[in-house]
Amino acid sequence: MKKSRKLLAMVFSGALLLTSCGTSDSGGGSSAGTSSQDTDVVAAVSLDFTTMDPVDTSDTLSGGIQRLIMDGMFGFDDDMNNIPMLATGFTANDDATEYVLTLREGISFTDGTPWDAAAAKANLDKLADTSRGLKRTSLLGPIIDTVEITGDYEVTVKLTQPFGAFIATLAHPACVMMSPKVLEKGDAECAAAPVGTGQYKFVEWESGDHLKVELNKDWWGYEAGLADKDSGFKSVNFKVVTESATRVSMIQSGDAQFIWPIPTESYETLDADSNVKVYSDEGIVVYYLCMNTQKAPFDDIRVRQAMNYAIDKDAYITIIRNGLGTKATSLIGPAVAGYKKNEPIEYNVDKAKELLKEAGYEDGFEITQYYSSNSANEKTAQFMQQQLAEVGIKVNLVGQESAITNALIQDCTKPGSEAEVDIYHTGWSPSTGDADWALRPLLATEMCPPANYNISYFANEDYDALIHGALETADQDERNKLYAEAQDIIWEELPIVPLANSFNTWATSTNLENVKIYKDGAINIRNAKFAGQ
Amino acid sequence: MSKDNNKVKFSRFNDFLRKFRKQKSAIFALVILLILVLIAIFCYQIAPYGINEYDYSSVLQGPSAAHWFGTDEFGRDLFSRILCGTRISLTVGLCAVTVGAISGTVLGLIAGYYGGIAESLIMRMCDVLFAFPGIILAIAIIAILGSGMTNVVIAVAVFSMPTFCRLVRSSVLATKESVYVQAERSLGATDSRILFKHILPAAFPNIIVQYTMSIGNSIMTASSLSFLGMGAQAPTPEWGLILSTGRTYMVNAVHMMLFPGLAIFITVLCFNLLGDGLRDALDPKLSD
Numbered sequence: 001m002k003k004s005r006k007l008l009a010m011v012f013s014g015a016l017l018l019t020s021c022g023t024s025d026s027g028g029g030s031s032a033g034t035s036s037q038d039t040d041v042v043a044a045v046s047l048d049f050t051t052m053d054p055v056d057t058s059d060t061l062s063g064g065i066q067r068l069i070m071d072g073m074f075g076f077d078d079d080m081n082n083i084p085m086l087a088t089g090f091t092a093n094d095d096a097t098e099y100v101l102t103l104r105e106g107i108s109f110t111d112g113t114p115w116d117a118a119a120a121k122a123n124l125d126k127l128a129d130t131s132r133g134l135k136r137t138s139l140l141g142p143i144i145d146t147v148e149i150t151g152d153y154e155v156t157v158k159l160t161q162p163f164g165a166f167i168a169t170l171a172h173p174a175c176v177m178m179s180p181k182v183l184e185k186g187d188a189e190c191a192a193a194p195v196g197t198g199q200y201k202f203v204e205w206e207s208g209d210h211l212k213v214e215l216n217k218d219w220w221g222y223e224a225g226l227a228d229k230d231s232g233f234k235s236v237n238f239k240v241v242t243e244s245a246t247r248v249s250m251i252q253s254g255d256a257q258f259i260w261p262i263p264t265e266s267y268e269t270l271d272a273d274s275n276v277k278v279y280s281d282e283g284i285v286v287y288y289l290c291m292n293t294q295k296a297p298f299d300d301i302r303v304r305q306a307m308n309y310a311i312d313k314d315a316y317i318t319i320i321r322n323g324l325g326t327k328a329t330s331l332i333g334p335a336v337a338g339y340k341k342n343e344p345i346e347y348n349v350d351k352a353k354e355l356l357k358e359a360g361y362e363d364g365f366e367i368t369q370y371y372s373s374n375s376a377n378e379k380t381a382q383f384m385q386q387q388l389a390e391v392g393i394k395v396n397l398v399g400q401e402s403a404i405t406n407a408l409i410q411d412c413t414k415p416g417s418e419a420e421v422d423i424y425h426t427g428w429s430p431s432t433g434d435a436d437w438a439l440r441p442l443l444a445t446e447m448c449p450p451a452n453y454n455i456s457y458f459a460n461e462d463y464d465a466l467i468h469g470a471l472e473t474a475d476q477d478e479r480n481k482l483y484a485e486a487q488d489i490i491w492e493e494l495p496i497v498p499l500a501n502s503f504n505t506w507a508t509s510t511n512l513e514n515v516k517i518y519k520d521g522a523i524n525i526r527n528a529k530f531a532g533q
Numbered sequence: 534m535s536k537d538n539n540k541v542k543f544s545r546f547n548d549f550l551r552k553f554r555k556q557k558s559a560i561f562a563l564v565i566l567l568i569l570v571l572i573a574i575f576c577y578q579i580a581p582y583g584i585n586e587y588d589y590s591s592v593l594q595g596p597s598a599a600h601w602f603g604t605d606e607f608g609r610d611l612f613s614r615i616l617c618g619t620r621i622s623l624t625v626g627l628c629a630v631t632v633g634a635i636s637g638t639v640l641g642l643i644a645g646y647y648g649g650i651a652e653s654l655i656m657r658m659c660d661v662l663f664a665f666p667g668i669i670l671a672i673a674i675i676a677i678l679g680s681g682m683t684n685v686v687i688a689v690a691v692f693s694m695p696t697f698c699r700l701v702r703s704s705v706l707a708t709k710e711s712v713y714v715q716a717e718r719s720l721g722a723t724d725s726r727i728l729f730k731h732i733l734p735a736a737f738p739n740i741i742v743q744y745t746m747s748i749g750n751s752i753m754t755a756s757s758l759s760f761l762g763m764g765a766q767a768p769t770p771e772w773g774l775i776l777s778t779g780r781t782y783m784v785n786a787v788h789m790m791l792f793p794g795l796a797i798f799i800t801v802l803c804f805n806l807l808g809d810g811l812r813d814a815l816d817p818k819l820s821d
Contacts, residue, residue, distance in 0.1 A: 245783060266784060269785060319607065378778070398766070399767065400680070
């Protein structure tokens, strides 16, 4: 008797709980429909934010949030084309060593400080100051020589060397403009409480939990026609939800109106849910496999060719990317300026074996693949092991803490011939939208670890000459030509196995519209609004 | 004299058998464990597929006639992988506990029999190890030694050692002062004869019970370590590792978590049931 009463109570409270979930769900929807302007949008993201100082940010998520709070002199439209933002235009001299930037007038930062040449100089000076130890001073630090105020709304930037990618680089999320008042307070303040001219104002950030931004009704962009003013919500609360199953259940239950990214294995589940809209869009992250070209056996081009034939890119896309990707046709995605299409290398085990035989590895060889332990990396590593086993290459897998792996791979101080890395799977998105910020950091000789990300230890003089040549001109046609040649060299020398162009995936509740992800993976809610607004 | 001795031993064993036979659940567990041992020995012969045999066209399929436990994220047969995982889990469990039991017993004998500084040192060291929950201690050891199955064995051995040490010491303390040991000593027997002929056998029933119970526990800990990414490396078909991978597919492929979880559950349960049965059968205080 007692037992059955307990059971009854349990069933009853369970039912209560269910109905209360139901009401909160529909309540959220209807309040949005009736356009109460106080509504919060809750967004669940998979990673924590690292810092709010754009000059010290190396992750796309934090950079994306900063882009909501602060505008750059140049920025992107939804398709990642370069558009003028706080600058209205520029002129450059012929050899791309001097740029005159004209600034937009009549704009203030959200703390009341006016946006003018002095503010622009303060920001550019910070970007050029390599002595502060901020990560992204590597972008423009070695390039900018002097910044001069040549008018109330005009600055002249002299460069140390010709740099044709200057305007594209100014659109990088690291180059957004912060209020000089905050800059004066020092780097710690910039990292904690940013103030910009942006569409959103920073409200609060609790590390590991959430970051909240509020709409800035006085944003200059509304009048400039960049976005529509009535979004139907007041603020956006980005919650850090690392467990992917929790993110999925949050969007299904209505606790979040937007999640990023969708765990690939839950894509179909969410697609079938009528309360959720899923999106996928080709991004500019290219996934590839590095091979250490300074070390045997990968110092032999035939072995590198064999590796390219041995890995089935279609299977990679189906199994690893859950079908959300296309075969890589370059080291950069089609949406990146300077992209040149090459034909993906076919999957051909016989050809791979033949090449290995020619190179003297008829019986294969044994290599080690390091990876940072998480379920996605572990799956990819096993996939490589299976594929390469087919041609007789034995891959030993070593999964470790990401700090240990990074120390071994990215921060390795040894020359390529002594580095531990044999092969390494990774992906890269050039957040400037320009070929330079992929082709140079990933394969130029001076970019070998620990300087940057040339994990293939690729050293090719012709390639370096083309990449540096393209920086010495501001003529985009000339630059495209040089980058095309550089991409042809990659296809001939094959220091990498190009695998796939990724898709960005995200999901929103059906009543939230126009939430997008930029091609580089950053969140774009410039035009987001509730349905019916 | 020796004939009598044998008779005593024989009747003691008979007594044990008689009591053990009444422990129905322990016998059931023993049968299952024997089957598991057979599986562990012949797993590669009986597994219908190779453990690394992938088929990208049938990934994450539910249980079927072709794949009894379904397939995993690479289309590998889960039944074959779990069968072969038996060998890994049983080996790790047995090895770790054997190492822990031997070292713990030796240290316990020394501490109990000789006393003094040796006893203080050994027992305080055990107290330190006891201060940490088993899994935390194992994680700390793995953090120092690095991941991998050998280090898992070492980690589990270290944390199971102090239990044996304490158990043996208390048993030694009780037997050391008994009349028959005193008599043997007055007859001029050496320390080693007393230790291994009289004191250790008295502690044996306790050691056996603890040994059986610890195996279950250590299989669980080893699987937990692999689940946390500190034990077996992919693509080893270790149960904890398969379970950890399955977590990602919890919503759309339940079988990926269900079957490795069941395998761990059944094995650990059987060892614990067997341990319980042995304890009841070996306890002289429990009469039938």
